[in-house]
Amino acid sequence: MPALTLDPLFADDDRRKILRSTDFTGQDILSVSQFDRDGLEYVFIRAHEMREMVDRIGYSNLLKGHILTCLFYEPSTRTSASFIAAMERLGGSVIPITQGVQFSSVSKGETLADTIRTLEQYSDAIVLRHPEIGSARIAADYSSVPVINAGDGAGEHPTQALLDLFTIQQELGRIDGLKIAMVGDLRFGRTVHSLTRLLTQYDVSLRFVSPEILRLPLVLMNEVKDAGLNVRETHDVADVIQNADVLYVTRVQKERFSDLAQYEEVRGHYEITAELMQHAKERMVIMHPLPRVGEIHYSVDADPRAAYFRQVRNGMFIRMALLAMVLGKA
Amino acid sequence: MPALTLDPLFADDDRRKILRSTDFTGQDILSVSQFDRDGLEYVFIRAHEMREMVDRIGYSNLLKGHILTCLFYEPSTRTSASFIAAMERLGGSVIPITQGVQFSSVSKGETLADTIRTLEQYSDAIVLRHPEIGSARIAADYSSVPVINAGDGAGEHPTQALLDLFTIQQELGRIDGLKIAMVGDLRFGRTVHSLTRLLTQYDVSLRFVSPEILRLPLVLMNEVKDAGLNVRETHDVADVIQNADVLYVTRVQKERFSDLAQYEEVRGHYEITAELMQHAKERMVIMHPLPRVGEIHYSVDADPRAAYFRQVRNGMFIRMALLAMVLGKA
């Protein structure tokens, strides 16, 4: 009876892979590259459970007695509030170091490594926002408690990418088979880059809509092509509006243009208006990482396809799921 | 037996009115004008219960699992600390955005409407302090969770007025029949204006004591007169000290005077000293919205009639009551 001696959980390689990719206890969350499809699916199942729990009951005691340090070297009210809410809705507590770090002893010549090794003495996990690329990796190397990267400069902001993808899945019920258009500043937009990387794991069609000077970097475009995805670039959102299942909109900043006349000429091609939305599918979603400054007109807000504030809420659920997972309570 | 088919709660119009004015579930608290006498009485009963609970037990679990966002565009340690304490004493949690909002993404060109629609995704209620008049109304229009106005510039600060009136009722056992003197800057003092408006619902005598250039605005004076109250103005607190049941003191700011000699000449008429208090009734109270800067001498602090720190404590009870009420837990 060989079946009895073989642990069924390890009966085949696939099974093993799922187990590996879904056990996050004690792990750091630093990059979207940590997540394969099984990992993503697992995070989304947990996040969906959090959503149902909050909608029905409002809170849980899952992380009661646990302490999260939110260490923000740059202010980011939106992100820090989301993590604080996530921790508190799970019954946990927060040490909020979200403002003025630059004035305190933490930054008076002390290395990030020492600051992290100090704060880990008090807390069960650390969320870090820092202006320098690679800072989250350094923090994780020195920390004995899980570190979650909440943005390391031009580097990554993985929880944002996860909430973006989770929103697509929640809004449209699936990811495979969708036509997804990224609109705006595709060159510098960290959220666009991370979401695009996650999407290379799925069978999606991608459309990149940007001014010439703000096109997706070549290295990313090559990753998309290597993944075998159907991809095309264009200069006008009007070209993609009819077929898109997802419009992921980011801001085209005036400051990127040396010639302001050029900016004025093209800006209209990247603005989402109620009129434009008349050409869109009935079942599709508009997303935005926020804050917006005019690139989606306020007249669009009442449109049921406007998903950007639901997207914000999903951010709380994703962070609840991740916190529970890294603290071994998922 | 018609009585059996008639719901006794709706037997007459008075009963209906009370019910209407005392159900605050899901409501915003924006202005003192939302409160009729029944509503005020109801708030005070709830606040008194909170006081007894805190004195006996210290805390409750009434709002366990609920999250309050404190969004302060202007720092106000006193008010934010009061709301934080109120929420925490009821077992709830807080997202404290009380410092440095001006530096973060929240204010980088994002509209108040978008900020509110973001934060409501995380929280069950929002307390807003903002420098612009009407901001709390805008926030409430966009928020699906209750908004409490904690000061909107030259507009209102309703919880301050409620705690002021509650203090009078707690200290003297009643409001009708009292002689109430407002002292100091009656022209610009937001707390004086709101408290005066609330008092027009009661049968009180009002005395307004101020320098000529800081007299109560005409529109408010007319409201007081229209309410049929006994009212008189004077330039010297010595004129009212003997009969007042309540002295509500505010600061006369030097900056209001173009002629500093004039300021020096009159300032003594609005200062409360131990000597002055010898002429006051044995049972009366001195109140002040705080902070004070000399207008009530420190020698008065030991006087049992000095109610200003008890007034601070009442602020916590009023805010506990309002939070429980708007969250449907009163």
Next chain:
Amino acid sequence: MPALTLDPLFADDDRRKILRSTDFTGQDILSVSQFDRDGLEYVFIRAHEMREMVDRIGYSNLLKGHILTCLFYEPSTRTSASFIAAMERLGGSVIPITQGVQFSSVSKGETLADTIRTLEQYSDAIVLRHPEIGSARIAADYSSVPVINAGDGAGEHPTQALLDLFTIQQELGRIDGLKIAMVGDLRFGRTVHSLTRLLTQYDVSLRFVSPEILRLPLVLMNEVKDAGLNVRETHDVADVIQNADVLYVTRVQKERFSDLAQYEEVRGHYEITAELMQHAKERMVIMHPLPRVGEIHYSVDADPRAAYFRQVRNGMFIRMALLAMVLGKA
């Protein structure tokens, strides 16, 4: 049967003394001079219990429903985070006024006494950090709830001294009989002064290692000598490294020297390197109040004798113990 009528707890004077010095309910923690050996022993027993509780369970409900106000006029992320963690690990809540106090109404001309009398209305205890010597004493005089001094300028920082001594006891199992070397800036180092004062209650040998211009103040040296301790001063840490059970290292600041050449000449005498540590005992500890800026080389961090981050963690346990004690829950 006289034994039955005599309360055994008050059977002799020694017993009574212990009781007196270990009942901290409602007391302020302002200075290390409040603690005799019995008091210190009692605090350390409580802190050790906290450590075991955190290691095994992570948290407790001992202070559930209690509110601590952290009022920091100077930012000190390390200390405020430690107090916040301590309160939260015991199930209590915090009003964090840890940043930007200088911008808010609290500091707009309001006296510390009034601020304290306001905040005590909301909270069960107050932790104060203030740049002026004596400020904690003033706060305590006006507060009806316990005040804990978290640093009053050039004055004291008693919880730091307690955590330093506790670390020695935890790391080496005893204090009596140890050889303890203080290294670096002994003239201005507040932590050195407070720890030295506490050590005069024990039977220890003290070595003071500093540049000539940063020697221990005479008044403190005389206290040490009056206590009958074996004491010696030197200019080079190499002189003490072989025999020291404890190296308590602080920073020698370049700014203290008018002649920079002199600084460069002596700085090496106060730096702890892996090479230097080869001459130290196998069982000894290096401590530092942190933050460090180079005076202990990073190569030393992996040395098991490097106790400075464990020292940070002990700070949380000491503060948990003190909070429980002053709130009558020890």
